[in-house]
Amino acid sequence: MPRRLSQHGGPGAPARPAAAPPAGPASPDAAVQDLVAAEGAGISTGALARRLGVSPTTIRSWERRYGIGPERHSPGHHRRYLPPDVERLELMCHLTAQGLPPAEAARVCRRPPGAAPAAGAPAAVDAAPAEDRPAPRSGGGHTLPVGPAGALCRGLARAAVRLDDPAMHELLATGLATHGVVATWEELAAPVLRAVGAKWAVSGGRYVEVEHLLSCAIGRALQRVGPDTPPEPPGRRTVLLAAAPEEMHVLPLQALAAALTERGIPVRLFGAGVPTVGLTAAVVRTGPAAVVLWSQSRTSADPRGLAALSTAEWGQPGARQRAALYAAGPGWSGRDLPPGVARLYSLSQAVGELEQPGPAR
Known part of the structure; x- marks a missing residue:
């Protein structure tokens, strides 16, 4: 039986990934605190990438180009992200998903809490601290209505909206390697495809580019399952x-x-x-x-x-x-x-x- 992409225990359910927020935190900030506590002294780049729905390469690129990285990092050691780092990168993802150029989004993210926006900054940008921002909506704005889905599903939805092809590839590959084709299709790929279709239906034809890129990413991931020309077992017809x-x-x-x-x-x-x-x-x-x-x-x-x-x-x-x-x-x-x-x-x-x-x- 294929394992399910479930966040809950039970027969046949995989252990919850460390990157998935534990069930029932009091607030988004509490979810970050619990996640960091589960990982020890901060979380790794890979765990943070899974949480945000981006590729590790994207996170490293933001640090290299715009200085959006962990506040404390010792040369020669792996990067570990603490709650303020996670919140800053969540805001970076939120702003870039709204269409703000990464360089401008990074300037907003580096601004100290409560600081006035720089001259010429877009008025629509919400630069408030994470605890003052409204909780994320299910399907509103520039998100997809995936409902109470698991961490991989939410990450794939966010990556699809950003047209982040490397992140989609990595999330789909993780699902296939960990849970198999059936669970990845029924609990990861298909829900996000339906969410894109629902978004397209109420947005006047927008998001068609998201649907096309997501479909291609899923198709490529599925084609990588098994050998290119699997052998035919003796006596087993096709x-x-x-x-x-x-x-x-x-x-x-x-x-x-x-x-x-x-x-x-x-x-x-x-x-x-x-x-x-x-x-x-x-x-x-x-x-x-x-x-x-x-x-x-x-x-x-x-x-x-x-x-x-x-x-x-x-x-x-x-x-x-x-x-x-x-x-x-x-x-x-x-x-x-x-x-x-x-x-x-x-x-x-x-x-x-x-x-x-x-x-x-």
Whole structure:
């Protein structure tokens, strides 16, 4: 069973990462204090990066270019960040996410608490100390509405808004390495994708660039799971994955391919907009154990394609078989499917079904 991206204990749950704030602090400042206490004398650059949703490279770059680093650092020793350092870098992230240039944001962050803004400073910048600033909102302003998500999910959402591709890569890689494909997709990638879509829907078309970069980052991370061409175990037939002829959205299909590859199940991923005649020919030529046809939207969910696939047979004359056939994706909702076609509703369900292929239908 894949481990869950949960912040709480329980059977199968991983230990809470040191970078995740403990549950139930009295205030954001208390969360920082608890985090620093858990790490000893300050927190490391890596732990701080995970908390902020940026890459360690970004934090080091801010220190090198703008002097935004730990107040106390002994040469030759690893950097350790104390609560004032963490609060200053949180403000840096907040300001850059609002579109303020990093150099100007750094000037605001270096200003002593209560100091008057410099001449010409943007009036919209909130330079108040952290304890005087309002608590972060769930989905308001320039944040994404991910709700009560874990630290990795919040970090990915913040990195996506900033278009911080290295940070997104690092957070996704951490999720995949620690929790596996299913938990990373269902509890990290998919919630942030939904949050971007919700933000886009209420912001007059903004954030489309966030959605595109995030989708590409997730796709690249999924492609790195397993070898480029995983071997096919003797006696184990492949699973064919394809999108309906008019369907161009295939990121969930990539997640399924990665999850099956992670489990040693051979996969052939045909991608977007596969003509029925081509996919049928592939079934006849390769003799798969199962075929999954993905449809994201109702306009691409044509049951006639499934009907054609349901009649495809492979093997020697007299001993021909059919592949198990599955319809996946929200596009098939409410559609009448041909006999013998099963629905897949989630990644975890799909993996469970395809790990133990049923008899030919």
